[in-house]
Amino acid sequence: MTCRHRPLWAAGAIIVLSVLAALRPAGAEEALVRISNFAFVPPDLTVKVGTTVTFRNEDDEPHLVVAGDGSFRSRALDTKDSFAYDFSQPGEFSYFCSLHPHMQGKIRVSR
Amino acid sequence: MTHHRIDNGRPDTTRRETLECMIWAGTGVLWTVASGVPVSLGLLGKAEAAEAVTKGFTFLQISDSHVGFDKAANPHALDTLTEAIAQIGALPAKPAFMIHTGDITHLSTAAQFDDAARVIGGARLDVHYVPGEHDVIDEGNGQAYSERYGKGKQGAGWYSFDEGGVHFIGLVNVVNLKAGGLGQLGLEQLKWLADDLRGRSASAPIVVFAHIPLWTVYADWGWGTADSAQALALLKPFGSVTILNGHIHQIMQKVEGNVTFHTARSTAFPQPAPGTASSPGPLTVPAGELRKFLGITSVAIRPGANDLAIIDSTLARA
Numbered sequence: 001m002t003c004r005h006r007p008l009w010a011a012g013a014i015i016v017l018s019v020l021a022a023l024r025p026a027g028a029e030e031a032l033v034r035i036s037n038f039a040f041v042p043p044d045l046t047v048k049v050g051t052t053v054t055f056r057n058e059d060d061e062p063h064l065v066v067a068g069d070g071s072f073r074s075r076a077l078d079t080k081d082s083f084a085y086d087f088s089q090p091g092e093f094s095y096f097c098s099l100h101p102h103m104q105g106k107i108r109v110s111r
Numbered sequence: 112m113t114h115h116r117i118d119n120g121r122p123d124t125t126r127r128e129t130l131e132c133m134i135w136a137g138t139g140v141l142w143t144v145a146s147g148v149p150v151s152l153g154l155l156g157k158a159e160a161a162e163a164v165t166k167g168f169t170f171l172q173i174s175d176s177h178v179g180f181d182k183a184a185n186p187h188a189l190d191t192l193t194e195a196i197a198q199i200g201a202l203p204a205k206p207a208f209m210i211h212t213g214d215i216t217h218l219s220t221a222a223q224f225d226d227a228a229r230v231i232g233g234a235r236l237d238v239h240y241v242p243g244e245h246d247v248i249d250e251g252n253g254q255a256y257s258e259r260y261g262k263g264k265q266g267a268g269w270y271s272f273d274e275g276g277v278h279f280i281g282l283v284n285v286v287n288l289k290a291g292g293l294g295q296l297g298l299e300q301l302k303w304l305a306d307d308l309r310g311r312s313a314s315a316p317i318v319v320f321a322h323i324p325l326w327t328v329y330a331d332w333g334w335g336t337a338d339s340a341q342a343l344a345l346l347k348p349f350g351s352v353t354i355l356n357g358h359i360h361q362i363m364q365k366v367e368g369n370v371t372f373h374t375a376r377s378t379a380f381p382q383p384a385p386g387t388a389s390s391p392g393p394l395t396v397p398a399g400e401l402r403k404f405l406g407i408t409s410v411a412i413r414p415g416a417n418d419l420a421i422i423d424s425t426l427a428r429a
């Protein structure tokens with residue numbers, strides 16, 4: 001992908017995100033965890049209850065996002081695939097990649 | 112780089128540095144395990160290696176074919192698998208069978224399993240599989256692998272068989288992995304292994320094969336098996352144990368007592384040596400170099416003695 005495509009892509013993303021935001025109930029928030037270089041970035045994220053967290057794989061290697069307590073599990077995410085999960089309960093949710101279990105992260109959901 | 116040493120306590124041992132260097136250059140390496148004492152025969156020419164292989168019972172190991180992988184490190188993983196199978200077909204002596212030490216597919220899809228079976232079937236050899244973690248990431252959590260390769264096997268797919276006077280044990284260390292952990296065999300499989308080994312003659316050679324190395328190559332990247340020590344304790348009474356693994360897409364060897372560890376190259380793409388990159392992701396090598404990093408492994412069992420000869424060859428044309 002060359003640089004000149006990026007502004008167009010970014011504009012497209014903003015439109016898509018705006019549309020998504022418009023469709024969500026008032027107050028719902030979004031957050032992103034990138035999966036990059038065999039790590040969840042950021043590895044520790046605090047969000048408000050009701051936030052949808054999207055995990056997006058940016059590696060040339062598939063990854064999974066699996067909750068330590070089994071409450072959520074993505075399918076295998078290939079390059080550029082993503083997985084979204086609504087955190088509707090407060091608490092701490094540890095998760096890891098079941099393909100590469102040394103990859104770990106945590107979502108703290110506050111009221 | 113971690114240690115992979117050939118240490119047989121003899122003056123004629125090839126020096127570690129030299130051996131590493133030659134291995135990384137992709138040269139065939141032949142060595143034997145005689146009466147449980149590993150003896151490095153040093154580095155042989157192609158003709159000598161071929162002679163050793165034609166003398167006895169041989170089998171082949173391929174690993175990490177990652178069918179479906181199409182990223183920069185190798186946009187055509189199915190093509191390099193096809194080349195590996197062609198190389199097997201061109202061997203001077205037909206091997207008794209083949210083992211595949213996992214990561215047959217990249218994403219556990221039906222199409223990838225089908226493509227792999229079609230191409231590997233071209234070798235016209237029996238193939239004994241164990242799964243890699245990439246083979247059990249379908250929606251059914253390993254169902255796709257089990258449906259194809261689980262028949263007549265235990266648990267997630269472990270089993271044993273005898274051939275050429277050797278007892279072969281295929282283990283599964285890629286399921287139910289725990290956060291922060293390494294590969295794992297689990298209590299049920301360890302119990303089965305104890306039963307499988309009970310009453311066996313200590314002099315019979317044993318070959319164990321599994322996807323993730325059964326010794327800790329590099330814990331930071333998850334390159335090891337959490338409960339492998341328990342499996343190795345069960346194997347301790349046996350005079351000749353050879354452990355063949357994949358997963359790390361590069362050759363590593365280690366000898367510990369009567370146990371010889373060996374990892375095979377991938378047929379798809381290389382991975383960095385431990386600690387030489389920020390992550391173990393696929394390694395993109397300069398154009399034209401890829402086949403020097405891919406390959407197959409031949410193992411010869413010499414009749415009469417407990418001799419195993421392991422010969423790695425790359426897909427690069429000599």
Ligand SMILES: [Cu+2]
Nearest residue numbers: 063097099100
């Ligand atoms: Cu992963």
